[in-house]
Amino acid sequence: MVFLQEEMSWNVLISPDQLSPKGLLLRKSIIVRLLEDITNRKASNEHGYYIAVNELKTISEGKVRELTGDVLFPVTFTCITQRPMKGEILVGSVEKILKHGVFLKSGPIESIFLSEKSMSDYKYMGGENPMFMKDHSKLERDTAVRFKVMGFRWMEAERQFQLLASLAGDFLGPL
Amino acid sequence: MSGEEEENAAELKIGEEFLKAKCLMNCEVAIILEHKWEQLQHMSDGGADQVSQVFEKSQAYVKRFSRYKNPDAVRQVRETLSRYSLVEFELCTLGNLCPDTADEAKALVPSLVPGGRFDSDDRVDKMLNDLSLIKKFE
Numbered sequence: 052m053v054f055l056q057e058e059m060s061w062n063v064l065i066s067p068d069q070l071s072p073k074g075l076l077l078r079k080s081i082i083v084r085l086l087e088d089i090t091n092r093k094a095s096n097e098h099g100y101y102i103a104v105n106e107l108k109t110i111s112e113g114k115v116r117e118l119t120g121d122v123l124f125p126v127t128f129t130c131i132t133q134r135p136m137k138g139e140i141l142v143g144s145v146e147k148i149l150k151h152g153v154f155l156k157s158g159p160i161e162s163i164f165l166s167e168k169s170m171s172d173y174k175y176m177g178g179e180n181p182m183f184m185k186d187h188s189k190l191e192r193d194t195a196v197r198f199k200v201m202g203f204r205w206m207e208a209e210r211q212f213q214l215l216a217s218l219a220g221d222f223l224g225p226l
Numbered sequence: 227m228s229g230e231e232e233e234n235a236a237e238l239k240i241g242e243e244f245l246k247a248k249c250l251m252n253c254e255v256a257i258i259l260e261h262k263w264e265q266l267q268h269m270s271d272g273g274a275d276q277v278s279q280v281f282e283k284s285q286a287y288v289k290r291f292s293r294y295k296n297p298d299a300v301r302q303v304r305e306t307l308s309r310y311s312l313v314e315f316e317l318c319t320l321g322n323l324c325p326d327t328a329d330e331a332k333a334l335v336p337s338l339v340p341g342g343r344f345d346s347d348d349r350v351d352k353m354l355n356d357l358s359l360i361k362k363f364e
Contacts, residue, residue, distance in 0.1 A: 052288075053250070053318040054249065054250040054252075054254075054255045054318075055243060055244065055248070055249055056247060056248040056250055057243065057247045087276065090276060090278040090281075093278070100280050100284070101280065102255075102259070102281055102284045103258065103284075105258065131250065131255060131259075133284065136233060136241070137233050137234055137235065138233070138235035138236040138237070140235075140319065142322070158283060158287040159284050159287075197323070200235075220333065222325070222333045
């Protein structure tokens with residue numbers, strides 16, 4: 052999984068009771084608020100998943116919002132992100148086995164579907180511990196799998212990506 | 227990059243952000259997240275609450291799937307791969323997936339093949355050999 056370190060800008064809103072004449076305390080409020088905002092945002096179609104704020108670079112002069120008295124501070128920072136990409140080879144682990152395919156997860160990506168149709172010759176074996184098998188290799192819960200990203204889409208309501216995976220190709224499959 | 231349709235990592239037709247921004251390997255992200263996690267634990271009020279689910283899942287993932295753990299080894303992996311005129315995205319994919327053979331490397335990163343950077347498998351083998359040496363002495 053290839054991660055990115057990107058530079059971003061954001062507006063942090065600080066309410067008047069958090070404003071402090073002590074510069075360090077104000078800086079801390081801004082950092083805490085920025086971390087909250089990024090956590091709540093979770094992901095976007097543009098940047099992918101927001102994993103961690105790495106470094107706060109600049110805090111520009113605050114602008115007072117006249118109606119509320121809140122102060123808006125434009126900040127720039129670097130952020131570790133992850134955005135899925137078509138054609139990328141990823142490693143993930145099996146989350147759930149169904150008759151018509153397997154759900155995988157990989158890093159921040161929770162919804163990856165590997166259809167039985169794109170699993171080449173793996174066959175479903177039902178039972179108490181369902182799995183897919185081909186010769187001696189098997190896919191069961193928690194198996195690490197190397198797969199190719201066939202496509203993905205952004206789900207605005209859940210603020211996450213859905214991926215479609217495939218094992219068609221050399222050197223893909225359980226590790 | 228105008229539309230998602232054209233994007234294809236296999237041909238290195240990737241979003242501009244992947245070419246401009248710095249790409250990171252699993253092992254590099256593991257080190258950064260470990261450091262961030264400690265920082266958040268030490269923030270007096272509510273820092274620990276700032277660890278998001280996305281953070282936790284990513285951290286668990288990079289811990290499980292990093293081939294290299296030692297920070298010196300991680301640095302060496304990047305240095306070594308940097309000598310082979312790879313673009314950042316290829317460099318990270320190779321550093322993450324650690325292929326064993328030239329055929330495996332070319333199957334996983336097909337963009338290595340055209341362009342004449344690796345006109346013989348020997349050069350790919352040399353690169354993979356350099357990587358496995360780092361692992362051996364980690």
